[in-house]
Amino acid sequence: MSDVRTLSLSETVLTLSAALDLVSPLLVNHHRRVAYLAATLAHEAGLPPNRQHDVVLAGLLHDVGAFSLQERMDTLHFELQYPQTHAERGYLLLKTFTPLGTIADYVRYHHQRWDERDSLPGPIPPESLLLHLADRVAVLLRDDEPVLNQVGGITASILKHGGNMFSPELVEAFQAVSKREYVWLDVTSPGIETIIQEKLARTEVALPSSALAELSRLFGRIIDFRSSFTALHSNGVAAIAERIAQLHGFTQEECTLLRIAGNLHDLGKLSVPRELLEKRQGLTPADHNIIKTHSYYTYQVLSPLRGFDSIRNWAAFHHERPDGNGYPFHVKDDAFDQGCRIVALADVFTALTENRPYRPGMAPEAVRRELKAMGTRMQLDQQLMAAVNDCFDDLTVTCLSAKEQALSEYLRFRGAFDSWSRQGKA
Structure with missing residues (x-):
């Protein structure tokens, strides 16, 4: 009989994330790329390890509420209409599993613009704003050109939207990490899943066997x-x-x-x-x-x-x-x-x-x-x-x-x- 008690929350989330990106070749590794970029930005911004861990999980599942192929493809546009629809669905789904309750809040607001944050009744988690930036960087990546040749254009696009679409502090963190070649090589690497697993292993969260059926x-x-x-x-x-x-x-x-x-x-x-x-x-x-x-x-x-x-x-x-x-x-x-x-x-x-x-x-x-x-x-x-x-x-x-x-x-x-x-x- 299988010994499933050794499974971790991050392993199972990586599994679901892989399934979410199967719907189109254009989406392969999108969730992983967002997760990696979110982890890198979170570390640069000084978030503690437990919050870095959670933002990686949120990155791996951020588009879980995009139900149709058209919705998923729409998320690849840098500026998109009605982005909160799939984010709200994702929140409603993820909050039903208690260990993912925190990241459900991050996912809910992961398309929230910085300059519109005061339009909502409550505070926006900083992790949501971080996810938004990581997600938009990921959609600017192209697979038809060497990634290091793209860095200048991507950086210029992000800087252009600092203070309106994105938090100025997070844009500053992005500027710092964008100068490190390995970040771009990691995020486009065929081995990105292994890289993410290594990041998650530092703050692993064991999944009790009693929770597996619920998950x-x-x-x-x-x-x-x-x-x-x-x-x-x-x-x-x-x-x-x-x-x-x-x-x-x-x-x-x-x-x-x-x-x-x-x-x-x-x-x-x-x-x-x-x-x-x-x-x-x-x-x-x-x-x-x-x-x-x-x-x-x-x-x-x-x-x-x-x-x-x-x-x-x-x-x-x-x-x-x-x-x-x-x-x-x-x-x-x-x-x-x-x-x-x-x-x-x-x-x-x-x-x-x-x-x-x-x-x-x-x-x-x-x-x-x-x-x-x-x-x-x-x-x-x-x-x-x-x-x-x-x-x-x-x-x-x-x-x-x-x-x-x-x-x-x-x-x-x-x-x-x-x-x-x-x-x-x-």
Whole structure:
């Protein structure tokens, strides 16, 4: 069984950050670059180590509330309209996990202009202003020219906006670090993740094992809340997987780990544009090919986590089949173990009950018939399917309860965001 107790908060945040930047090649490493620049500026500005650590985590997640591809691409413009919209969403998501409550405040105001800071009812965290500067420096970086040739132009752009867009004190700190060649070479290095890990290791924050399931639920919300059609999905998969494991006599630890895998199974779907998830006229073969990549990315994004191999496989293999004809790895036999088969079944069970843009959700008896047919076709494990058939009513209640919980969370999230929007802050 995986030993997940050694995981740290920074490791898991780095994992989520990597997934967030998969949506476009133009965004690869954006969160890491902002995190590195924020760390460098925070050190130059004299922030204590714990606040430097937090600003790195905030940099790694600052655009977590940008739900659509268009929103993410818009953030690459140096001056953009309505930037606070995705920042507010990010705040609302991150504050639900207590260890990230502080950085949620940093993310909330990471597009706040210096000369408009007094327009808000309360003080702006200095870390937010620092993130804003780091983010805008990052968007000025280009990959088509040697970075040291860009330093003069980037520095001139930042100096031009000192005292209006950016804090004069932070611009002064930026001027100091901009003269150090290694900073620019680090921020554009292919090894930037390792560089950030070294910075975080100096002030590591251990993640208690009891918090891992809660953190995975946050991941599930970030994955699912991008669209009303997927808003309930991961919580349903997690609950069904855990319940099947309980009914099959798994230990409490194994049941919890399967719940975590259920929450994380669609992590790679952050690489799929929301516009595709909400397409109403049906998916083309080209669309299907894009969507089929998501479980591959779930595997790749989770792979760096120490002691996470079993959870990674259970999460990433949810579109594999017992006969080896699933995707994208075509695993079978021992590689497609009982945990993988449980999550795969839980994913199908939950998906069949859900409304999608192109079809309504199925009634319980229709779900039962479809699952049985899939077991007969070796698309799901036959023995597991037979056992599930015996406890189908129990699982139906579990699924309904999980969906009600997720719906309550989603409506609370939407309600808070809509209330903020009505106040004219968007």
